[in-house]
Amino acid sequence: MEPDQEYVWFDHLPTRYPWSSLWYGFYRCECAALRSNEPACPVCGRTSPCEPIDPSRLGEPPTYVTPGAEGRYEDYVYLELIEREWKRPTLDVETLPRPRVAGRHMADKVGIVLLFWTYFESRIDRLIDLGLSYRPAEEAENLRIRYRSVGARMDRLYKILFATTYNADLADAGYAPIASLLQEIQTRRNAFAHGDPVAIDDSLVERLVTALRIEHLSWIAAYNRRLSVLRARTDVERGD
Known part of the structure; x- marks a missing residue:
């Protein structure tokens, strides 16, 4: 990875290519x-x-x-909604007052983080579904019910299915900065949802958007990594 180049990934898309083109070619x-x-x-x-x-x-x-x-049509929709919000002109702070705490203020484009996290949760669910597909149906359903939150699925359920965590998977695959960013987004998004609107500031929004392409590649790397391990384990159990 070369971060300095990735930070402007969206400036190098072919003409008329939307941000959902992150899925193109895969x-x-x-x-x-x-x-x-x-x-x-x-x-x-x-x-x-x-x-x-x-x-x-x-x-x-x-x-x-x-x-x-892509797993479903919505994978394109989320990325294009994030793009639309990023390209939206900045609102006049007089028409939409933004909370300020100790000199910090809520990001004008706070919706980008909220949209991204919903999209991210859906991809974590896709990884979890991959792991559960190798389990008996009744056990898989019980695990889905027991571990409902994305945090529990990224950590405890991920460990049950894959003997590691999602963030550890990213770090092992060379995407430690993305794992760190995701942890920060999760923490700040939760703080926002529980009464701290300034937890999501302009800096977080900008860092998320500029890292979006690398984050996309990191998820694909984690998916293929888990699939490879599951297939190998199944082959051993079959004696292939």
Whole structure:
């Protein structure tokens, strides 16, 4: 990672590319890994994206159809809502008074952090669903009920499923700064929700937006890392 370049990632998007284009070029391999244009899948090693649509047509270039790496339509919506809020003109402080405490004030674009955290929670749930898919249905449902909050799922439930935590996964994959930023966002977002509106300030909003691309890549790295471990564990249990 080269932070100085990533801080302006949105200034280098092709013309008319929305922020949801962070998902562009990523697709789901047959093994369920999320990959882009690397020569081989980082999980199963497959070099082609999937089986050709019609492998019987010898002598012709194969045609592939690959499912996108995003989990649902809302993955695009959240990113475009965050982009829209970022590009919104700053409001006149006289028309929308912002709380101030000891010289600090609530971010004008506080909604970016709130939107991001909802989007982030949905991706943590996707990771948890991956782990639970390797468990018996009744056990999986009980674990979902017992660990409802995102904090519990990132830590305690993640440990049950993967023998580590989400933030530790990021650090091990080389994304320690993102893990640290996520911890700060979680703390400040919770403070905001419990009566401290100035907990989310302009600095936090700017740091989140400029790190959004790296955060996106870090989540994909964690997803593939967990999938790889789960597949290997299953192969051992089967004796493959």
